[in-house]
Amino acid sequence: xxxxxxxxxxxxxxxxxxxxxxxxxxxxxxxxxxxxxxxxxxxxxxxxxxxxxxxxxxxxxxxxxxxxxxxxxxxxxxxxxxxxxxxxxxxxxxxxxxxxxxxxxxxxxxxxxxxxxxxxxxxxxxxxxxxxxxxxxxxxxxxxxxxxxxxxxxxxxxxxxxxxxxxxxxxxxxxxxxxxxxxxxxxxxxxxxxxxxxxxxxxxxxxxxxxxxxxxxxxxxxxxxxxxxxxxxxxxxxxxxxxxxxxxxxxxxxxxxxxxxxxxxxxxxxxxxxxxxxxxxxxxxxxxxxxxxxxxxxxxxxxxxxxxxxxxxxxxxxxxxxxxxxxxxxxxxxxxxxxxxxxxxxxxxxxxxxxxxxxxxxxxxxxxxxxxxxxxxxxxxxxxxxxxxxxxxxxxxxxxxxxxxxxxxxxxxxxxxxxxxxxxxxxxxxxxxxxxxxxxxxxxxxxxxxxxxxxxxxxxxxxxxxxxxxxxxxxxxxxxxxxxxxxxxxxxxxxxxxxxxxxxxxxxxxxxxxxxxxxxxxxxxxxxxxxxxxxxxxxxxxxxxxxxxxxxxxxxxxxxxxxxxxxxxxxxxxxxxxxxxxxxxxxxxxxxxxxxxxxxxxxxxxxxxxxxxxxxxxxxxxxxxxxxxxxxxxxxxxxxxxxxxxxxxxxxxxxxxxxxxxxxxxxxxxxxxxxxxxxxxxxxxxxxxxxxxxxxxxxxxxxxxxxxxxxxxxxxxxxxxxxxxxxxxxxxxxxxxxxxxxxxxxxxxxxxxxxxxxxx
Numbered sequence: 001x002x003x004x005x006x007x008x009x010x011x012x013x014x015x016x017x018x019x020x021x022x023x024x025x026x027x028x029x030x031x032x033x034x035x036x037x038x039x040x041x042x043x044x045x046x047x048x049x050x051x052x053x054x055x056x057x058x059x060x061x062x063x064x065x066x067x068x069x070x071x072x073x074x075x076x077x078x079x080x081x082x083x084x085x086x087x088x089x090x091x092x093x094x095x096x097x098x099x100x101x102x103x104x105x106x107x108x109x110x111x112x113x114x115x116x117x118x119x120x121x122x123x124x125x126x127x128x129x130x131x132x133x134x135x136x137x138x139x140x141x142x143x144x145x146x147x148x149x150x151x152x153x154x155x156x157x158x159x160x161x162x163x164x165x166x167x168x169x170x171x172x173x174x175x176x177x178x179x180x181x182x183x184x185x186x187x188x189x190x191x192x193x194x195x196x197x198x199x200x201x202x203x204x205x206x207x208x209x210x211x212x213x214x215x216x217x218x219x220x221x222x223x224x225x226x227x228x229x230x231x232x233x234x235x236x237x238x239x240x241x242x243x244x245x246x247x248x249x250x251x252x253x254x255x256x257x258x259x260x261x262x263x264x265x266x267x268x269x270x271x272x273x274x275x276x277x278x279x280x281x282x283x284x285x286x287x288x289x290x291x292x293x294x295x296x297x298x299x300x301x302x303x304x305x306x307x308x309x310x311x312x313x314x315x316x317x318x319x320x321x322x323x324x325x326x327x328x329x330x331x332x333x334x335x336x337x338x339x340x341x342x343x344x345x346x347x348x349x350x351x352x353x354x355x356x357x358x359x360x361x362x363x364x365x366x367x368x369x370x371x372x373x374x375x376x377x378x379x380x381x382x383x384x385x386x387x388x389x390x391x392x393x394x395x396x397x398x399x400x401x402x403x404x405x406x407x408x409x410x411x412x413x414x415x416x417x418x419x420x421x422x423x424x425x426x427x428x429x430x431x432x433x434x435x436x437x438x439x440x441x442x443x444x445x446x447x448x449x450x451x452x453x454x455x456x457x458x459x460x461x462x463x464x465x466x467x468x469x470x471x472x473x474x475x476x477x478x479x480x481x482x483x484x485x486x487x488x489x490x491x492x493x494x495x496x497x498x499x500x501x502x503x504x505x506x507x508x509x510x511x512x513x514x515x516x517x518x519x520x521x522x523x524x525x526x527x528x529x530x531x532x533x534x535x536x537x538x539x540x541x542x543x544x545x546x547x548x549x550x551x552x553x554x555x556x557x558x559x560x561x562x563x564x565x566x567x568x569x570x571x572x573x574x575x576x577x578x579x580x581x582x583x584x585x586x587x588x589x590x591x592x593x594x595x596x597x598x599x600x601x602x603x604x605x606x607x608x609x610x611x612x613x614x615x616x617x618x619x620x621x622x623x624x625x626x627x628x629x630x631x632x633x634x635x636x637x638x639x640x641x642x643x644x645x646x647x648x649x650x651x652x653x654x655x656x657x658x659x660x661x662x663x664x665x666x667x668x669x670x671x672x673x674x675x676x677x678x679x680x681x682x683x684x685x686x687x688x689x690x691x692x693x694x695x696x697x698x699x700x701x702x703x704x705x706x707x708x709x710x711x712x713x714x715x716x717x718x719x720x721x722x723x724x725x726x727x728x729x730x731x732x733x734x735x736x737x738x739x740x741x742x743x744x745x746x747x748x749x750x751x752x753x754x755x756x757x758x759x760x
Contacts, residue, residue: 001007004278011286019175019179020172020175020176020179020502021177023171023175023176024172027168027172027733028168030159030168031164031165032166033579033725034160034164035197036351036485037544038120042507045153046128046150047128049085050128050130050132050146050148051081051149052170053054053067053086054132054144056128057076057080057089057132057134057146058132058134058135060076061073061076061091061141061142061572061657062134062136062141063142064076064134065091065093065099065134065142066136066141068522070099070100073091073550074100074101074102074681075098075678076100076391077088077090077100077101078102079090079103081102081103085149086101086103086146086147086148086149086720087106087127087146087147087148087149087160087209088101088102088103088145088147088232089102089103089104089145089269090102090104090110090143090144090145091134091142091143091144091145092139092140092143092145093142094140094142096143097493098110099142101722104147104148105503108128111127111129111147112129113129113130113131113145114129114424116353118584121626124564125149126146126149126151126153127148127149127150127152127153128147128150129145129147130145130146130147130148131143132144132146151568156693159367168502168731171348177211178570185509186414186753192210192211192221193210193220193221193224194270195207196208196228200228200707201233201471206228206231206232206235207228207600209225209228210224210225212225215635216507217629221423232454239458241276242600251357258598259377263283263284263285264283264284265282265623266285266507267285268285268289268361268362268363268364269283269286269287269288269361269363270282270283270285270286270360270361270362271286271303271359271360271361271362272357272358272359272760273303273357273358273359273360274349274356274357275355275356275357277302277303278300278301278302278644279299279300279301279302280299280300281298281635286362287362289341289362291593310723313691315619324673329345330343330345331343331345332343332365337438339363339364339366340365340366340369341362341363341365342362342363342365343360343361343362343363344359344360344361344363345359345360346359346360347356349360350430357526363633363754365482370473376618381499396402403649404649407430408731408745408747409654410649410653411427411430412622412747412748413527413653413656413657413748414427415427415428420745438609441582444481446693451502456727457500457501457594457595458497458500458501458502458503458504459497459499459500459501459618460498460500460501460502461497461498461620462498462500462502463496463497464494464495464496464497464498464529464544464617465490465496466496467502467505467506468488468527468529469488469490470491470506471506471509471510471511471513472486472488472509472527474510474707475513475514475517478517479517482517482521483672484517484520484521484522484523484524484526485523485524485525486525487525487526487527488522488527488528489526489527489529489532490526490528490529491528491531491652492528492751493531494529494530494531494544495542495620497619497620498542498617498619498620499617499618499619499620500595500615500617500618501514501595504591504594505595506589507547507588507591507612507614508588508591508592508599510530511584511585511587511588512548512588512613513525513527513548514584515584515585516609516611517547518552519552519553519609520550520551520552520553520608521549521552522551522552523550523551523552523608524550524551525547525549525550525551526547526548526550527546527547527548527549528544528546528549529544529546529547530544530545530546530547531544532544532545532614533545540618540619541616541617541618541619542616542617542619543597543614543615543616543617544615545614546612546613546615547612548610548611548612549608549609549611550608550609550610550611551607552606552608552609553606554604554607554608554609555601555605555609556605559604563585563601577728578598585599588613592613592614592615595616595638596615596616597613597614597615597616598613598614599611599612599613600612600613631661633713636732639662639663639664639759640664640665640668640680640681640682640683640684640685641663641664641666641682641683641684641685641686641687641755641759642667642668642674642677642683642685642686643658643665643666643667643668643672643684643687643689643721644667644669644670644671644674644688644689644692644700645668645669645687645689645692645721646669646670646689646691646692646693647665647689650689651746652668654687654721654751655667657748657751657752657754658751658752661752663753663755666681666683669693669694669701670692670695671688671692671694671695671696671697671700671703672694672695672698672700674686674688674695674697674704675695675703675704676701678707678716679692679707682713682714682716683716684715684716684721684756684759685717685718685719685755686704686717686718687717687719687721687755688700688701688718688719688720688721688722688738689720689721689722689726690720690729690733691721691722691723691724697720697722697732697733697734698732699736699737701733701736701737701738702736702737703717703735704716705736705737717739717740717756718737718738718739718742719739719740719741719742719754719755720738720740721732721742721744721746721751722741722743722744723744724743725744734749739758740757740758743752
């Protein structure tokens, strides 16, 4: 029974049982009704048979019985009993006396007559006992008794019942099979749904898809599959979310551990306050700062109460609490022992913007304040020393350049005169030595400005091809004199007009070429300029790579880095063959870095070196015409130049150079004389020194410009001719009203070109 209960719980089993029960009831009713009808029919047949044979016997027995011929009566009975279906026959006379009998023992009493025929009562004795009167013309002669054999009827009924039951059972079985098949067909989706649902109940949230169809149950299967997929996706999302949450929880736990370790490692105090301004966390640094015991409970305490309980409280804990409430960023207060505590506040805000408290850090700044005061004093001393250094360098530059201008200029003038070979050799060596000294001075000043971060690069248009060709051309004679080949290769695709600092770019290239010539005794020096391969494409930017290759002595591998260090050379011994300050490459490397590039070298001792550097330049927005060399003014009347210079040798140098070109020259020894002479006489150009006694060139220029504006006099071009060659000096000159700038020492051609540009 228990085994069948789970199966009876299914819809299909219940439907099958209900259908079988209905079928059984209907078949039972049908068979019962059929049996009833058959039984009635058979009973009617038996009664009809009895009614049919009674007249026959009556006709046959009337005469013998009326004559009391009992032998004939007996003969008729014996003969009639042979008829199939009659079990016995008996004739009684009018008085009820048995006169003839056949098929029944004469000594045995005749069976009782059936008062009413009922086939159901004939199961035990299948016989119909009948009594019929024998009459002649309405007069009774006697009684006929006979019994009809009902065995065939009972047998037929039994067979019919058996067949009916068999047919009913067969039909029930057939119906059960058909109903089972029909139920399976109808509930197959439900079974699959049940199994899938059970799989889901067991934890399989992605069961195999169930059968779908076009009927309602099939639609239910399709809906279940869709739901299963949605549930699977949702479960996947939930699993992923769970994994993310677990990872996040683990990460948060790690972060919490790190923060706890971080706060514990901090040597300053950390205090977390909730929105109600009550403590919820302090780190060991806070406890140590305020001498709070490790087991002292700080949770929920107000700041004033917390600080008041420390062994080193502030002078006024209540005031500290008010200060922390009123100053939401920074506060300072003093402890009772005089130490200064600096507190900084940081809001603690959730990702949604909700404030959940505030973090305060407490730092003992007593020592740092003392150190800061000392550092401030040291900084001021260093700035004073730097200013003194800058002033010293500026002064020394001016003081050295002024006589150097005379030496170089006068030597050049002397070399332009008729000299014998020995005199020309001596003066040439003097001029070369002076140029070398000037190069050393320029290197020292450049390095000082770069080291102080005071060197600015210009951004002006220039012709790349002309700049490189002119720079290489400066070394053509020197290379040819030493039997060294000098080659230049400019890539065909290079633009001509670029924007950058051509002076500093020329300085870098000049330094590399000078070193190459210095260390190369035979062979070739090659210069190449090309775009950088695989450079990042930036609109308006062009990265160039310059290469200077020589076949000189080369550099040892362990010395390659040293050559870029200030005041260092590959060979620093006093017997080295080649001299120098060791600043050239250091300056070049820093200039290249300022141009967003890099400088490097590859070298093999005895075979030569390859110096390469990259720079980032900007392409000019529109082409410009090729700059023409400045024209040298031809001698002519009316070109009058005032030279304001306090050094006699430089006065003589400028006067001689200008007179040779046909200019008239007047001399002024200081700014006062220059101002007076400009107010008294019209000049075509003024060459103004910056540092002069009584009135310097800047003040004199400002007064000349003011006088010109007040008097309406024509504006005379004023060019600074000074040994102050720093960028700030150039800017100061232009700010005072000067038009141009030329530094000392200058070359004769540069001075003449400068004058020619400004004389109309």
